[in-house]
Amino acid sequence: MHPVTVLAAVAAGAGLLTWIAAGRSKRLGPAPHGGRQAPPDRGRAYGRRGAEVTASAAQRLNHASSLLAGSVLFDSSLEHYRGQFFNRAMYTPIIVSSITLASSLHGAGDTDPGRSGMRHAVQAVAGATGLVGFGFHAWNVGKREGGYSFQNLFYAAPIGAPMALTLAGLLGVAAERVRDADPDAPRLAALPAGKVLALATAAMLLGTTAEAGLLHFRGAFQNPAMLIPVTLPPLGAAALALAATREPGTSQADAKAAMWAVSAMGVAGVAFHAYGVARMMGGWSNWRQNLIDGPPLPAPPSFSGVALGGLAALELVERHRSLSSPRRLHAPP
Amino acid sequence: MHPRKDHFPGYDVLAKRDTPSWNAKTRAVIDERLAITPETHRFLDKAAFATLQAVAERIVPQPSDRTPLVPVAAMVDHKLASGEHDGYRYAGLPEQGEAWRCGLKALDAEAQKAFGAPFSDLGAWAQDGLLKACEKGGLTGPAWDGMPSDLFFKKRIIPDLVRAYYAHPTAWSEIGWGGPASPRGYVRMGFDRRDPWEAAESYPGHEDEAYAENLRVGR
Amino acid sequence: MRMGEWVPMRQFRDGEEIDFVVVGTGAGGGTLACSLAEQGFTVAAFDAGPYWRPLEDFASDEMHQSKLYWTDERIVDGENPLQMGSNNSGKSVGGSTVHYAMVALRFRPEWFKARTLLGYGADWPLDWREMWSYYDQVEDDLKISGPVTYPWGPKRPRYRYRAHELNAAAKVLARGAEAMGIAWTPTPLATVSAPRGDSPPCVYRGFCTLGCSTNAKQSVLVTYLPRALRAGAEIRDLAMVGRIETKGGRATGVHYYREGRWRFQRAKNVVVAGYAIETPRLLLMSANREFPDGLANSSGLVGKNLMVQGNQAVWGDFDEEIRSYKGPPSLAVTEHWNYEDRGKDFFGGYCYMSQGPLPTLWGSTQSGAHGLWGEALVSEMQRYNHVAGLKVVSEYLPQERNQVTLTGEKDQYGLPIPRITYSWCDNDKALNRHGLGFMGQALAAAGGRNIWEQRDDTCHLYGTARMGDDPKTSVVNGDCRSWDIPNLWVCDGSVFPTAGGVNPSLTIQAIALRTSDRIKASARDGVGGRA
Structure with missing residues (x-):
């Protein structure tokens, strides 16, 4: 059997096992904290986010984590296939992102507050794996002729790429912790969860921008559209930072709009990259070369992933309830 | 000197003919080259062509079990007949066609003088001896008509025969070259890296892997 | 030009007296024709070769692609006869830029005043600062893909496109340079590393010197000539x-x-841009009663001072697979010995680059320079994928005895065949020793074994219609206008008084843009030009 088939089977199998181990997906049901939740939407038994702000935000965080993990899964598969799995460690991100994706998807469908230990563990592993990958890539860049030069940052193992897995893990871990938090005043690491997450996702956006900026600089910004991912996400990051400074309960419509814009950009980026592949010599009919030499199709959605994390943060900030102010969003039945 | 062996088992550059590595123009050009048969000659007469074939076998020897053989002599004759020049010639040499006719006749004459037989009938040892003397400028019989034999060897025999041989797909497969490459070029450029559409070298103990890989280059 | 596309072109009648006839459409002629047409002159540029459509006409084949070379007969002699054709003469619209290796390096500023500042050769009638601005222009027109910072010489603007990924052969150069303690850099190349208009990025097919079938190469054929057509020039x-x-x-x-x-x-002005053999040949063939020694030849220097550059190499075997056939042939370069004058026992300088010979070229090298044939050749050739080499582009000195003359033999047009006489001087030989010695050490330091020297190769052509400040010692002035005939110009490598230690195309193109500006200025002043 071709090694690529084996690898795909192993990755898929690992994902499935993770899904099963995380337990059957829970559906809408009474929250343990009792009381403050919206009525079940009777028309739709599935897909509705948990009514508790913590569960809802956690699911959003899992969406973010899913997108990032998916991006890493496809991107690292493509790039490590290009690198011929020269080092056995190059299989790692594929397996890990695959279980991360399974775990995040599982969480995304879980409307319950309360964390899953399994998912939490998997996400933590993803976070750590990304860091190790970063170390590997940094070592790969440095050992090349010319050391830490632009040339090697362009063409050696992409130094920022493994961090996307770390981001997936971080957001995934945050999702589980948020599930455990008090819905009235959710806290993460003893700080207000919304603010922490807003600032964290702002930083993540800037990091992702740096990666895109480096690679688009390598492409000489030959198409003006290549400037969008280095301008829009920093604006989004600024909006998030601003949101973190606002009073709890203030409307965050502008920041949310910015996150949706970044999110859409990530999806549109795939189309732009597909156009980029078509512009390579031989276009799509030369896909075996151009899919790996052209602009990477799976990369842009990592922006969408981080932006969804930002949305979760905004949800937490917006709906963070001080005891003095009644919650407007949930009228009694 | 490494002994000649099959370093790229199973590799045939022609397997890539219908992949994106070959464009239409390349297919047309190579098809035309492959249509040249070993016995085709339009420029040289029969005797001169036989001598050229014998010289070619010494300059770029081919495995005796190879079929079909690279038609080196016929490719040189093709070049002479079509009048493609190199863009320069040494002051001591006549025009390429004249130089070849004269030189082949002279080699034959030297063979007759030294061994009493035409060059093409000699054994490899005797042929190599004559060619080495030619290379050193040691052949100066009247048949050379004043043409220095070393110039003829270095500026006609060697470049024309060697270029013809290594312009043939069989020789490309023998040295593990990727062959034509357009529109598809290459992706993996570092040390010890190959694309799946490149020849895989056989390393001791891994011959079967190389063979399997080489059967896949045309996919 | 896209697949199957037709492009309209203006056509002049023979009897029409056009502003400029440009003879040659390569780095000099093609660039100048474009710029003149864009300045508003009527221009027809002539080329002896065909107008190729790379996407449809170019095969991935060494033998077939020799159709790009100037393969008309030329006789070579002297102590070190030159090899002509493949590596230094083009016969296609776009000239040698259609098959050049795209190396786009600037002159070291001091070379423009080599006699005064460095003590050899001749001074140019050009100022390096002015040239620096024309280099900027050419680098922008060609969207040179180069390193983010260039290690040598005065500051230059950032290259418009990023450098290409290095292949293993280039990494060998880098390893060697790092072991020898000298700087190296990815080579600035005229082939795009990202899309540009109809040019896709380079796909690293490795056939650069045989014509680029993807149009990634920013040759004159795909850059200046389409612009020239749009501006109303005719390419004949x-x-x-x-x-x-x-x-x-x-x-x-x-x-x-x-x-x-x-x-x-008919034409009001004639520009000769046929490169350093055909340019003097045409000037000499045009001898008439008015100018019995050939046109523009009152100095007697037309055809004299022929220069080439050394293109010697060291080759070695590596344990790793190198497969240097992938990618542009010269992805890494060091100009260390162009900018470092200490430790030299010769005048001039050299750069050296990584290499990527394809099979027939490699076979010719192994059999010609290395002297192998028979079993020795075919078995050595099987090491092809494990070989890497370093090759110089080195500065040989101008000598009057190195020259282009006419013979009595006639070519297919009934025109006299040129004779090209070339011999090294002692300085050239000292430079050869230094270059081969240094590169040999570098290659060994990079892990090369069984290293051998290729001593027979040269490249590029210069000097046979040199520019200068004095009509007695030069053929044209700094504006490339001939001293003897005010409406006759020369615009190609022939005008170089010295060769420098880098590939010439960028400098030829910068001179062409400058010449165009000078023509425009003089036309405005009513001198020469439109007359």
Whole structure:
């Protein structure tokens, strides 16, 4: 059997096992904290986010984590296939992102507050794996002729790429912790969860921008559209930072709009990259070369992933309830 | 000197003919080259062509079990007949066609003088001896008509025969070259890296892997 | 030009007196024709070769692609006869830029005043600062893909596109340079590393010197000539110019052979841009009663001071697979010995680059320079994928005895075949020793084994219509205008008084843009030009 088939089977199998181990997906049901939740939407038994702000935000965080993990899964598969799995460690991100994706998807469908230990563990592993990958890539860049030069940052193992897995893990871990938090005043690491997450996702956006900026600089910004991912996400990051400074309960419509814009950009980026592949010599009919030499199709959605994390943060900030102010969003039945 | 062996088992550059590595123009050009048969000659007469074939076998020897053989002599004759020049010639040499006719006749004459037989009938040892003397400028019989034999060897025999041989797909497969490459070029450029559409070298103990890989280059 | 696309082109009648006839469409002629047409002049540029459509006409094949080279007969002699054709002469619209290795390096500033500042050769009538601005322009027009910072010489603007990924052969150069403690850099190349208009990025197919079939290469054929057409210039291909006509001390047009007969195109100005063999040949062939020694030849220097550059190499075997056939052949370069004058026992400098010979070239090298044939050759050739080499581009000195003359033998047009006489001087030999010695050490330091020296190769052509400040010691002035005939210009590598230690195309193109500006200025002043 071709090694690529084996690898795909192993990755898929690992994902499935993770899904099963995380337990059957829970559906809408009474929250343990009792009381403050919206009525079940009777028309739709599935897909509705948990009514508790913590569960809802956690699911959003899992969406973010899913997108990032998916991006890493496809991107690292493509790039490590290009690198011929020269080092056995190059299989790692594929397996890990695959279980991360399974775990995040599982969480995304879980409307319950309360964390899953399994998912939490998997996400933590993803976070750590990304860091190790970063170390590997940094070592790969440095050992090349010319050391830490632009040339090697362009063409050696992409130094920022493994961090996307770390981001997936971080957001995934945050999702589980948020599930455990008090819905009235959710806290993460003893700080207000919304603010922490807003600032964290702002930083993540800037990091992702740096990666895109480096690679688009390598492409000489030959198409003006290549400037969008280095301008829009920093604006989004600024909006998030601003949101973190606002009073709890203030409307965050502008920041949310910015996150949706970044999110859409990530999806549109795939189309732009597909156009980029078509512009390579031989276009799509030369896909075996151009899919790996052209602009990477799976990369842009990592922006969408981080932006969804930002949305979760905004949800937490917006709906963070001080005891003095009644919650407007949930009228009694 | 490494002994000649099959370093790229199973590799045939022609397997890539219908992949994106070959464009239409390349297919047309190579098809035309492959249509040249070993016995085709339009420029040289029969005797001169036989001598050229014998010289070619010494300059770029081919495995005796190879079929079909690279038609080196016929490719040189093709070049002479079509009048493609190199863009320069040494002051001591006549025009390429004249130089070849004269030189082949002279080699034959030297063979007759030294061994009493035409060059093409000699054994490899005797042929190599004559060619080495030619290379050193040691052949100066009247048949050379004043043409220095070393110039003829270095500026006609060697470049024309060697270029013809290594312009043939069989020789490309023998040295593990990727062959034509357009529109598809290459992706993996570092040390010890190959694309799946490149020849895989056989390393001791891994011959079967190389063979399997080489059967896949045309996919 | 896209697959199957047709492009409209203006056509002049022979009897029409156009502003400029440019003979040659390569780095000099093509660039100048474009710029003149964009300045508003009427221009027809002639080329003896065909107007290729790379996407449709170029095969991935060494033997077939020799159709790009100037393979008309030329006789070579001297102590070190030159190899002509493949590596230094093009016969296609776009000239040698169609098959060059795209290396786009600037001159070291001091070379423009080599005599005064460095003590050898001759001074140029050009100022390096002015040239620096024209280099900027060419680098922008060609969107050179180069390193983010260039290690040598005065500051230059950032290259418009990023450098290409290095192949293993280039990494060998880098390893060697790092072991020897000298700087190296990815080579600035005229092939795009990202899309540009109809040019896709380079796919690393490795056939650069045999014509780029993807149009990634920013040759004159795909850059300046389409612009020239849009600006109303005519490119007349398959037109061999055999004689320039003069009357009353001025050029009046050119006799050319096209479609089976000789014709005459009238012109107000004639620019000769046929490179350093065909340019002096045309000037000499145009001898008439007014100018019995050939046109522009009152100094007697037309055809003299022929220069080439050393292109010697060291080759070695590596344990790793190198497969240098992938990617542009010269992805890494070091100009260390162009900018470092200490430790030299010779005048001049050199750069050296990584290499990527394809099979017939490699076979010719192993059999020619290395002297292998028989079993020794075919088995050594099987090491092809494990070989890497370093090759110089080195500065040989101008000597009057190195020259282009006419023989009595005639070519297919009935024109006299040129004789090219070339010999090294002692300085050239000292430079060869230094270059080969240093590169040999570098290659060994990079892990090369069984290292051998290729001593026979040269590249590029210069000097046979040199520019200068004095009509007695030069053929043209700094504006590339001939001293003797005010409406006759020379614009190609022939005008170089010294060769420098880098590939010439960028400098030729910068000079062409400058010449165009100078023509525009003089036309405005009513001198020469439109007359």
